Amino acid sequence: MIRRYVGIDVGGTKIAAGVVDPQGRVLSKAESATLPDRPFADVVRDMADCARRAMEMAECSEAQIGAIGIGIPGIAENGTGAVIFCTNLGWHNVPLRKELSQYINKPIYIDNDATVAGYAESVAGVSRGATSSVFLTLGTGVGGGIVINGKPWTGAHGVASELGHLTIVADGIPCTCGKSGCMERYCSATALIRMGRDAARQYPDSAITKMSEGDPEKITGKLVIDCAKEGDAAALGVFKEYARYLAIGINNIISFLDPEIVVLGGGISHAGSFLLEAVRGRIPDFLMFKAMPYCRIELAVLGNQAGLIGAAMVAKSIIEEGEAYASDQDR
Amino acid sequence: MIRRYVGIDVGGTKIAAGVVDPQGRVLSKAESATLPDRPFADVVRDMADCARRAMEMAECSEAQIGAIGIGIPGIAENGTGAVIFCTNLGWHNVPLRKELSQYINKPIYIDNDATVAGYAESVAGVSRGATSSVFLTLGTGVGGGIVINGKPWTGAHGVASELGHLTIVADGIPCTCGKSGCMERYCSATALIRMGRDAARQYPDSAITKMSEGDPEKITGKLVIDCAKEGDAAALGVFKEYARYLAIGINNIISFLDPEIVVLGGGISHAGSFLLEAVRGRIPDFLMFKAMPYCRIELAVLGNQAGLIGAAMVAKSIIEEGEAYASDQDR
Numbered sequence: 001m002i003r004r005y006v007g008i009d010v011g012g013t014k015i016a017a018g019v020v021d022p023q024g025r026v027l028s029k030a031e032s033a034t035l036p037d038r039p040f041a042d043v044v045r046d047m048a049d050c051a052r053r054a055m056e057m058a059e060c061s062e063a064q065i066g067a068i069g070i071g072i073p074g075i076a077e078n079g080t081g082a083v084i085f086c087t088n089l090g091w092h093n094v095p096l097r098k099e100l101s102q103y104i105n106k107p108i109y110i111d112n113d114a115t116v117a118g119y120a121e122s123v124a125g126v127s128r129g130a131t132s133s134v135f136l137t138l139g140t141g142v143g144g145g146i147v148i149n150g151k152p153w154t155g156a157h158g159v160a161s162e163l164g165h166l167t168i169v170a171d172g173i174p175c176t177c178g179k180s181g182c183m184e185r186y187c188s189a190t191a192l193i194r195m196g197r198d199a200a201r202q203y204p205d206s207a208i209t210k211m212s213e214g215d216p217e218k219i220t221g222k223l224v225i226d227c228a229k230e231g232d233a234a235a236l237g238v239f240k241e242y243a244r245y246l247a248i249g250i251n252n253i254i255s256f257l258d259p260e261i262v263v264l265g266g267g268i269s270h271a272g273s274f275l276l277e278a279v280r281g282r283i284p285d286f287l288m289f290k291a292m293p294y295c296r297i298e299l300a301v302l303g304n305q306a307g308l309i310g311a312a313m314v315a316k317s318i319i320e321e322g323e324a325y326a327s328d329q330d331r
Numbered sequence: 332m333i334r335r336y337v338g339i340d341v342g343g344t345k346i347a348a349g350v351v352d353p354q355g356r357v358l359s360k361a362e363s364a365t366l367p368d369r370p371f372a373d374v375v376r377d378m379a380d381c382a383r384r385a386m387e388m389a390e391c392s393e394a395q396i397g398a399i400g401i402g403i404p405g406i407a408e409n410g411t412g413a414v415i416f417c418t419n420l421g422w423h424n425v426p427l428r429k430e431l432s433q434y435i436n437k438p439i440y441i442d443n444d445a446t447v448a449g450y451a452e453s454v455a456g457v458s459r460g461a462t463s464s465v466f467l468t469l470g471t472g473v474g475g476g477i478v479i480n481g482k483p484w485t486g487a488h489g490v491a492s493e494l495g496h497l498t499i500v501a502d503g504i505p506c507t508c509g510k511s512g513c514m515e516r517y518c519s520a521t522a523l524i525r526m527g528r529d530a531a532r533q534y535p536d537s538a539i540t541k542m543s544e545g546d547p548e549k550i551t552g553k554l555v556i557d558c559a560k561e562g563d564a565a566a567l568g569v570f571k572e573y574a575r576y577l578a579i580g581i582n583n584i585i586s587f588l589d590p591e592i593v594v595l596g597g598g599i600s601h602a603g604s605f606l607l608e609a610v611r612g613r614i615p616d617f618l619m620f621k622a623m624p625y626c627r628i629e630l631a632v633l634g635n636q637a638g639l640i641g642a643a644m645v646a647k648s649i650i651e652e653g654e655a656y657a658s659d660q661d662r
Binding site for chain 1: 486503508585586587589
């Protein structure tokens with residue numbers, strides 16, 4: 001019997017659950033609205049419901065399921081199975097594993113959404129086969145996922161890989177986290193929008209102003225990038241500045257961990273080769289050792305499937321580690 | 332027969348070689364001046380000579396030596412045994428292993444001096460037993476050593492753990508490396524001296540000015556710290572600012588890797604508990620998750636023995652890994 005794994009990706013907007021095979025292929029997927037304002041128990045009931053539906057769609061019995069993985073936009077403690085902190089969902093110290101176990105009696109593991117998405121890319125995506133990789137989600141915020149020796153790295157206390165909150169401009173722009181000058185304030189979609197709005201004010205004749213009909217609220221990351229692709233000088237200036245900060249952030253990753261590959265995901269990564277070429281072109285300016293080789297920089301390929309694939313694969317990795325340990329003890 | 336290991340620590344000023352036991356205890360030590368302006372081959376001959384003398388002092392035969400480790404202030408490639416880059420010694424692409432092999436026919440491994448010093452602390456020093464640790468040398472520059480899963484981490488291309496060259500102030504103070512705003516420019520002894528000289532100019536009545544007899548050249552890191560310990564307001568201001576930047580740098584380490592322990596070494600660490608308390612007190616201001624536990628922050632304990640202990644222990648770790656792999660293949 002080939003084992004299957006259930007991955008559940010819980011975001012502020014929706015819950016997605018899927019049955020995933022050992023190679024990281026999605027066999028089925030069921031979704032539901034998160035509606036994070038309702039009680040925790042109701043959200044978990046719908047997580048279980050999505051998982052059940054996905055199992056039915058894949059004609060997969062509970063006996064076939066090796067484990068369940070959950071990706072959350074926050075921090076969990078796998079020792080107790082509790083979610084410590086999950087701002088988007090309003091969860092603080094909630095017993096997620098215990099609550100979900102009432103519906104499905106399988107090993108359950110919980111991890112950060114960027115960590116599991118990065119792991120997904122290293123199992124079934126662009127960083128497949130890499131021993132070490134770093135994943136950056138460039139969205140509303142900047143999330144990070146680290147893979148070391150082929151395994152997700154969450155640190156000694158579970159607070160690792162918060163790469164969006166590395167200080168790159170001490171005493172810089174205040175961050176939502178309470179600190180100042182975090183990478184997220186310069187490399188997120190939010191940052192690109194802020195820079196785009198500044199440029200629109202400064203250059204009323206720019207394409208950014210025209211495309212947004214003079215309404216700053218209509219300026220999105222995509223709009224700025226589209227204007228830059230069209231060659232608008234103001235938008236190009238903004239985009240180059242954005243790419244420069246991203247290159248500074250990636251160079252910090254190189255000088256710290258020196259992974260085999262850095263993977264860019266999240267909304268901004270939809271700019272594709274336009275982003276990739278701009279960033280790759282800027283990296284050498286900030287390298288510590290100009291003559292030494294360094295990581296490849298690539299776009300994520302799993303899109304919004306990464307969360308549930310990664311959650312399932314993290315669960316697989318943890319139970320297999322346990323089994324390998326047990327078999328070692330027997331030997 | 333209990334195996335011994337030879338550790339060689341090559342700096343810009345001196346060569347130190349020692350015989351080290353498997354627990355990281357130094358059994359003997361021999362030193363010699365580096366005189367880096369002379370030919371590479373002459374420096375290597377003296378490295379071999381120091382190693383021989385140390386072996387004689389410890390009454391240790393060549394047969395007892397498991398391997399030789401070398402710590403260099405630069406970057407090496409263990410595949411070829413070449414030193415790629417070692418500014419202080421003026422070495423570029425020199426065949427260090429091959430050259431030293433003419434004198435002693437043993438497995439030879441080469442690694443960065445901060446990496447091996449950090450590993451030494453994790454084998455026989457303050458971070459002993461920690462699965463993950465980060466070591467910072469606060470000297471003329473800022474060096475970094477990373478231990479992950481009990482092993483030194485040098486990255487996929489050997490350029491990891493250059494923590495002194497993480498950008499913490501984008502477009503900040505120009506660095507000797509060619510970049511700007513590197514952590515080294517704010518957290519090294521050199522930075523403390525610069526800040527002390529600025530303060531002496533600004534506050535001519537300060538103890539810094541008096542102790543240095545009005546000569547900026549006489550202002551050292553120790554002088555600034557001594558004045559701060561005595562309660563001089565200008566020196567205290569400088570020291571607090573220094574500790575604040577160091578706290579920002581350490582928080583970047585926490586948000587990236589979240590190690591069990593961060594170890595402070597190098598000249599500035601001789602300020603002892605005065606430094607430790609100032610830094611520990613500042614960390615919470617920059618934490619991403621205020622309520623979560625995080626790494627201990629401690630002073631290095633091995634002092635200038637760390638280099639040769641670490642070099643020897645890195646060599647031990649690599650040959651044992653090879654033997655474990657070979658025995659696995661036999662099984």
